[in-house]
Amino acid sequence: MLGIEDCLTEVMAIPGALDAILIDQTSGTVVATGGASRHGDVERSAAGLSETLRATLDGLAVTAPGGTVRIDDMIITTDGGHHLLRPLETLFDGPLVIYVRLDLERSNLALARHRLQALSGRLIST
Amino acid sequence: MPSVEIILSGLAGDRATGSLRLGKAGAIYLTDGRVTYAESATTPRLEDLLAACRGISAHAVRQARQAATEDLRGGEPPVAVPQILGGDRLLAQGLLTRGELEFCVLSTVLDASYFLLESTGHRPRFRRGERHWLGPQWYFDAAGLLRECKRRKAQLEQTWPSAELDTLPVIPRRRIAAQRVVLSSLQWEVLVGADSTATPADLARRLGRPAYSVLLAVRQLASRGLLRVPEPDAAAAPTAQDPLPRRTRGASEIPAAGTGSLATPAPLPGATGDPTDVNLLIRLRNALEALT
Known part of the structure; x- marks a missing residue:
């Protein structure tokens, strides 16, 4: 039985994880944060990240062959690291989004994706 | 208070x-x-x-x-x-x-x-x-x-700056001007659930979704011209039944002026739900805000 805080702790346990934010997609608000090295404005980055996801969905919906899209996760690689966004299917509200920033050198993207997937399954039993 | x-x-x-x-x-x-x-x-x-x-x-x-x-x-x-x-x-x-x-x-x-x-x-x-x-x-x-x-309030206003649809039954248009639309899953649920009698709050309860999210979806749909916006006459009807100046008993001067204007409702410019109008208004407002 996993709560939101435990969930973030586990996200931070992914090898190479630098920081994590749990975002409410409805308005892009911060639900919880993980990771000690927080710099910058978390609220603004959460709002920006949720907008990123929304814009991507809009873009993909038009180009997708079937016209419908479902994002499992989204990976953005910058010169500073990998950024993983994973919408969590909650049963109640529009999706919550887990964001995690991974160290470019010390992380394994495939492992991180796998761990996030397993985690969201445990957080919400469907 | x-x-x-x-x-x-x-x-x-x-x-x-x-x-x-x-x-x-x-x-x-x-x-x-x-x-x-x-x-x-x-x-x-x-x-x-x-x-x-x-x-x-x-x-x-x-x-x-x-x-x-x-x-x-x-x-x-x-x-x-x-x-x-x-x-x-x-x-x-x-x-x-x-x-x-x-x-x-x-x-x-x-x-x-x-x-x-x-x-x-x-x-x-x-x-x-x-x-x-x-x-x-x-x-x-x-x-x-x-x-x-x-x-959240700012987000609602940015989407569609009018609150007129917030408490009215959600009525999707039978035909729309566009040839193709892209919907979010919640917008889909709202359209499927809309039965021309349920207000956004009713829909939220029925769908088991937060009322704010449903309200936002309704305004998004409205801003794209997918919902029927009430006719200006229909919107004015309730005020005609229950005219504002009920204080007539006390002071006589101000309500007199009020009733006078109400008795002959000034013809309003035809309010359309055309999304281009609203978009223009939003852009105009943003431009004005940028000026100050």
């Missing part, structure tokens, strides 16, 4: 524990100055969300609630038996996981707070020490919650 916002900030500063009752509109529960629960008459209750999405019967929730309320009532602070809070009871029954309960409380509180802070016409009363039967599941910083409500 101080606004709910000011009272809430004050209570948070005092690290108060209790419930802030806002008449029929609802209540906000605080624990040590942090908001732990909020319920509003206009938003779906926790039970509704659980029932609609998780198939948890209202009966099970009621049982947990009753047991917890008895605990809270019977158990004065120095009591030997540990009190089991309602939330833990629900978890113990294996009906849902802790994560789900937390999410559920999270979205219920965010949703209810938005409408509670907007609500007026009540006398806020604080009942010190009163707790919600669920027990604290998630702690909101009051200042953060107020900020979030402001953000």
Whole structure:
């Protein structure tokens, strides 16, 4: 039985994880944060990240062959690291989004994706 | 009278524990100055969300609630038996996981707070020490919650700056001007659920979705011209039945002028729901804001 805080702790346990934010997609608000090295404005980055996801969905919906899209996760690689966004299917509200920033050198993207997937399954039993 | 916002900030500063009752509109529960629960008459209750999405019967929730309320009532602070809070009871029954309960409380509180802070016409009363039967599941910083409500309000206004559809039945247009539309899953649910009688609040309860999200979806649909916007005449009808100046008994001068103008309603320019108009207005407003 996993709560939101435990969930973030586990996200931070992914090898190479630098920081994590749990975002409410409805308005892009911060639900919880993980990771000690927080710099910058978390609220603004959460709002920006949720907008990123929304814009991507809009873009993909038009180009997708079937016209419908479902994002499992989204990976953005910058010169500073990998950024993983994973919408969590909650049963109640529009999706919550887990964001995690991974160290470019010390992380394994495939492992991180796998761990996030397993985690969201445990957080919400469907 | 101080606004709910000011009272809430004050209570948070005092690290108060209790419930802030806002008449029929609802209540906000605080624990040590942090908001732990909020319920509003206009938003779906926790039970509704659980029932609609998780198939948890209202009966099970009621049982947990009753047991917890008895605990809270019977158990004065120095009591030997540990009190089991309602939330833990629900978890113990294996009906849902802790994560789900937390999410559920999270979205219920965010949703209810938005409408509670907007609500007026009540006398806020604080009942010190009163707790919600669920027990604290998630702690909101009051200042953060107020900020979030402001953000939500701004988001609504940016989407479609008119509140005229907020309380009317949602009626999708039979035919639309566009040749193709892209919908989000919630917009889809709203359109499928719309039966020409349900208002956004009704739809929210029926769909088991937060009222704010549904309201936002409705405004998004309206801004794209997918919903029927009431005719200007229909909107004016209720005011004609119940004309504003009812104070005629007291002062005679001001209402006289008012009734005069009401008797012959000035022909308004035809209000269209054309999204291009609204987009133009939004752009105009943004440009004006950029100037200052």
